[in-house]
Amino acid sequence: MSWKHLFSRALAADPQRLHFAAHSHHLWPDASWLGHLEAWEDAAGLADRKWEKVFGEVIPEAQGHIARELGLPDPATLAFAPNTHDLLVRIVSALPMERPRVLASDGEFHSFRRQSLRWAEAGRIALETVPLHALAERAARGEFDLLFASQVQFNSGEPLTSVEALAALARPEGPWVVIDGYHGFMAKPTDLSACSDRLFYLGGGYKYAMAGEGACFLHAPPGFGPRPEVTGWFAAFDSLAARQGGIGYAPDGRRFLGSTFDPSGLYRFNAVQRMLLAEGLDTARISAHCGALMDQFRASGALPDMALIDPPAPRFLAYKGKGAAHWQQHLASKGIVIDRRDEVLRIGFGLYQDAEDVERLARACR
Structure with a gap:
């Protein structure tokens, strides 16, 4: 067909x-064209009030689609950003130690590879890389604060077969487990229901979700990283109208939000998801x-x-x-x-x- x-x-x-x-x-x-048009019409018609719709309707719809795709029990664990690099930086900033020890595969995509190498060069992290198939065994020996691996390697297509084994190692005090799902999300059926309370998952709409740029997301497990150091005002969006005192954070995935962004990618993502549902x-x-x-x-x-x-x-x-x-x-x-x-x-x-x-x-x- x-x-x-x-x-x-x-x-x-x-x-x-x-x-x-x-x-x-x-x-x-x-369908993405229709979603993009909807974003423009809302910006024109709602003006300043468009963010009420974005946070009240557009984001919850996108959260629902992603939660259904990944088997997440609570859509509120999801936060959005223009790219996964922004989310990666916020995750590392939330780690509760000054110089995290990081273990990653040696085949990660440039967004992680470049940043992690620069962090290691500056002494911000201690970095060790191993082949993907050896990651779980090396991680099980301890000594790390962050474990990072792609669900599917971007260059070779090699799949990560040890997601649940890595998740079993995760603790709020460390290590944290981050799965880069960019080449796995909507490329293969993925069910995180058994370990969603212990791992971070990154993904986006640029590839198999067919929504283009600007629609990246993070699933953040409850209790892991309650106060990212790199933060934006949307991380406490609900309290913006109140008197400003301390630095508050949303209790769910929104704690990893940044600041003002272009929401048109989420409109496109939702429109494409509706198309897929309608087409079965x-x-x-x-x-x-x-x-x-x-x-x-x-x-x-x-x-x-x-x-x-x-x-x-x-x-x-x-x-x-x-x-x-x-x-x-x-x-x-x-x-x-x-x-x-x-x-x-x-x-x-x-x-x-x-x-x-x-x-x-x-x-x-x-």
């Missing part, structure tokens, strides 16, 4: 383009559609000089070899968009592709 009708605007914007980078910059469905499309069904396309491409025998990295990621195939740059340039010359990380070629799959698109990609690779 084809779902291209849900993406008519994005596909019509460049009819000759074949976009196989859904894992990177997912094309926006038509959940993460499992979307994954089945993408999985069939991935199997078709693998069976085509394309890219014979590149080694497929197994197991495949939930929504992209990673091929490693010295010809990665050549293949990216060759396909770009034919109007086909894929991306590359050093010698790893990544080919991503989404709802806006069908079997004919995969065949065109395979022919170009032959």
Whole structure:
């Protein structure tokens, strides 16, 4: 079945383009345009009062969608920010020790990798990195205040299989466990109900949630980090009209909020979620559609000089070899968009592709 009708605007914007980078910059469905329009109309019609709707309706709706997707028992544990880097900085600022000892995988995305290396360089943290498969064993030996790992590695697609084992180590006094779910959220069914009270989870709308930039979120377990040092006035939004005294914090996930932000990403996120519900499309069904396309491409025998990295990621195939740059340039010359990380070629799959698109990609690779 084809779902291209849900993406008519994005596909019509460049009819000759074949976009196989859904894992990177997912094309926006038509519903996101309606959400963006709704954000503009609210800004125009409500003016100063728009924040009452944002906090009273838009954010609670987004919290509900994410809580349903992740199996969270309480949507109020969720906070939002324009990007996950903002949320990462607030988490580390809330740790109750001056120089946290941090353990992470050696394949983390740039938002964590760059910041953690700079913190380590400045003496702000003590950092140790290990391969993802060794993380749980190393963490179990103790000695750390923060454990950080991606649910799915951004470069290779390797999945984290020890989420609950890591969560079992977590304590409010440390260690804290932070899962970067950016390449897992809505790419694979995720149920955090058994450990949501012990781990942080980061995610966003830029990739598989199909909502674009500006819709990132944090699930913050109760009792962990009640007073982030890096904070903004939205962290106590309910008391803004009262006399200002001490530095108060919301008792739920809002304690990790920052300051004024562009809420249009959340409008788009909600509009896309409503579209998926109306179409009967959940993460499992979307994954089945993408999985069939991935199997078709693998069976085509394309890219014979590149080694497929197994197991495949939930929504992209990673091929490693010295010809990665050549293949990216060759396909770009034919109007086909894929991306590359050093010698790893990544080919991503989404709802806006069908079997004919995969065949065109395979022919170009032959």
